[in-house]
Amino acid sequence: MIIVLRPDATEEQIQHLVDLISEKGLRAHLSRGTERTIIGCIGDESKIQDIPFLAIPGVESAMPILEPYKLASKSFHPEKSRFPVGNVTVGGDEIVVVAGPCSVEPNQTLFETARAVKKAGAKILRGGAFKPRTSPYDFCGLGEEGLRMLDEARQETGLPIVTEVMDTREVELVYRYADAFQIGARNAQNFNLLREVGKYDKPVFLKRGMSMTIKELLMSAEYIISQGNPHVVLVERGIRTFETATRNTLDIAAVPVLQHKSHLPVFVDPSHAAGDWRYVTKLACAAVACGADGLMIEVHPNPERAFSDGAQSLKFEKFEMLMQTIRPIAEAVGRFVAEGA
Ligand code: PEP
Ligand code: MN
Numbered sequence: 317m318i319i320v321l322r323p324d325a326t327e328e329q330i331q332h333l334v335d336l337i338s339e340k341g342l343r344a345h346l347s348r349g350t351e352r353t354i355i356g357c358i359g360d361e362s363k364i365q366d367i368p369f370l371a372i373p374g375v376e377s378a379m380p381i382l383e384p385y386k387l388a389s390k391s392f393h394p395e396k397s398r399f400p401v402g403n404v405t406v407g408g409d410e411i412v413v414v415a416g417p418c419s420v421e422p423n424q425t426l427f428e429t430a431r432a433v434k435k436a437g438a439k440i441l442r443g444g445a446f447k448p449r450t451s452p453y454d455f456c457g458l459g460e461e462g463l464r465m466l467d468e469a470r471q472e473t474g475l476p477i478v479t480e481v482m483d484t485r486e487v488e489l490v491y492r493y494a495d496a497f498q499i500g501a502r503n504a505q506n507f508n509l510l511r512e513v514g515k516y517d518k519p520v521f522l523k524r525g526m527s528m529t530i531k532e533l534l535m536s537a538e539y540i541i542s543q544g545n546p547h548v549v550l551v552e553r554g555i556r557t558f559e560t561a562t563r564n565t566l567d568i569a570a571v572p573v574l575q576h577k578s579h580l581p582v583f584v585d586p587s588h589a590a591g592d593w594r595y596v597t598k599l600a601c602a603a604v605a606c607g608a609d610g611l612m613i614e615v616h617p618n619p620e621r622a623f624s625d626g627a628q629s630l631k632f633e634k635f636e637m638l639m640q641t642i643r644p645i646a647e648a649v650g651r652f653v654a655e656g657a
Contacts, residue, residue: 317357318392319369322376325353329374336372340364347393356381356392358542383577385534387541388548393579399547401519402476402495404439406549407581411642411651412610414478414521414583415635416442418625419455420462428617430469432632436639437656440496441466441475442612446482447624448502455623463493470495478521484512491516501525501553501588504536514543521549521583521612526556526564530573537580549581550574551612552603554589563591563628566599571606581609587628593619596630597638604645604653613638 319333330346333355337344342359357364361380369378383389398407406412415438420426430441445462447455458465466477476495481487482503490497496519503509504525513520520540524533537548552571554564566589574582584606586599600611616622616629630638639653646653 317361317364317378317380319355319357319375320377320379321353321355321374323352325374329372330355333369333372333374336367337364340367345387345392349393349395351395352376354392354394356386358386383534384531385538385578387546388534388537388578388580390577390579395579396575397546397579397581399519401440401478401549402470403474404476406519406583407609409651410439411604411608411646411653412440412583413438413639413653414440414442414610414612415615417616417622418614418629419444419447419623420458420465420479421623422458422461425617425622426465426469427472429615429632430473430475432617433615433635434473434475435656436632436636437654438613438635438639439475439654441469441473441477442479442498442614443469443477444480444498444624446480446486446490448480448482448500449624460489463490467493481509481513484508487512487516491518494518496521496549499523499536504528505532507536507539510536510539511543514540514545516545518545519547519549520545521551523551523553523585523588524555524567524570526554528555530570530577533570533574534578537578549583549610550578551583551585552589552608553585553612562589562595564589566590566602568599568602568606571603571608575607582607583610583612584608585612587612587614587625587630591628593628593630593634596628597634597641600638600642601645604642604651605649607649611642 447457584603
C-alpha cells in the first residue's frame with residue numbers, strides 16, 4: 317500500500333500516519349520527493365485495510381502497490397533516484413562511467429589503469445579484490461591487500477572505488493575501504509548477502525544474475541532496500557541464452573523496462589556481456605542510446621597478461637576511443653559524459 321500525501325501535509329500529519337501504520341506491525345517507509353511525500357507500508361496489508369486513510373488529514377490518495385517489489389518500484393518513488401557514490405552523483409543527467417581492471421593484481425595494473433581511465437573521463441574506479449571464479453584453481457583475488465591497493469589508487473586519483481563483496485563475513489571489511497559495494501551476478505540471489513549490504517550506508521551496484529528475470533532482479537534490489545539502504549544501482553551485464561557467439565546476451569531491453577518499473581539508476585556492463593573486447597564499444601553505444609545511466613567497463617594495459625577477463629578488456633587507447641564515441645550519443649539523448657581530467 318502506498319499513501320500519497322498532499323503537498324501541504326504537515327510533519328505532525330505525516331508522523332501520525334507513520335504511527336498508525338507502525339502500531340499495526342507494518343513498516344512505514346517515507347519517500348520525500350520535491351513535489352510530495354509518499355509513505356510505503358511494508359508488511360501484512362490485511363492489518364491496515366480497515367484504516368480509512370482517505371479521511372485522515374494530509375492524505376491525498378491511498379492505493380495498493382501491485383508489483384511484488386515495493387520500495388524498488390516507481391509507484392512508491394515516482395521520481396528517478398539520484399545519489400552519491402563517493403564524490404560522484406549517479407542517476408542524474410551525467411552518464412557515469414565506471415572503469416578499471418577485472419581484478420586487482422599483484423603489480424602496477426590498477427594504478428596505471430586508474431590514471432588512464434581518469435584521463436579518459438571515467439568517474440569511478442572498479443577492481444575486484446574478491447573474485448568469483450568458475451574454477452577454484454583460478455586467481456581468486458588479493459583479498460584485503462587488494463582493498464588496500466584500491467584505497468591507494470583512490471588517494472592518488474581521487475576516483476571513488478567500487479569492488480565486489482562475495483561473503484556476508486567480508487561486508488564489514490569491504491565497507492571500510494570501498495565507496496560502493498558490488499554484488500556479482502553469481503551472488504545476485506544470495507539473499508543473506510543482499511540483506512547484509514542493505515544494513516550499510518554505502519551504495520550497492522547489483523549485477524543481474526545470468527539467469528535472472530527483470531522481476532527477480534528487482535526483488536533482489538528490494539532485499540537490499542528493505543533493510544534500510546535505498547542506494548541500489550541495477551547493472552545489466554548480459555544473461556545466458558542459447559547464443560554462444562558472445563559470452564552472455566546483452567538484454568538491452570532491460571534498460572527501458574527497468575527504468576519504467578523502477579526509480580533506481582540502471583547501468584550496463586558491456587564487457588561481461590560481450591566477453592570479447594571487439595564488441596564492447598558497440599554495445600556501450602547501444603546502452604547510452606537506450607538511456608542507461610552509466611556504464612561499467614573492464615580496462616587493462618596488457619590484456620594478454622590479465623589475471624582475469626583479458627579477452628574482454630579494453631586497452632587504454634581503445635577505452636579512450638569508447639569515451640569519445642559515446643559523448644555525441646549521450647548528447648543526442650539529452651545526457652552528457654564528463655571530459656577527462
Ligand atoms: C566482474 O565485474 O568482474 C564480475 C565478476 O562481474 P559479473 O558478476 O557480472 O560476472
Ligand atoms: Mn570481470
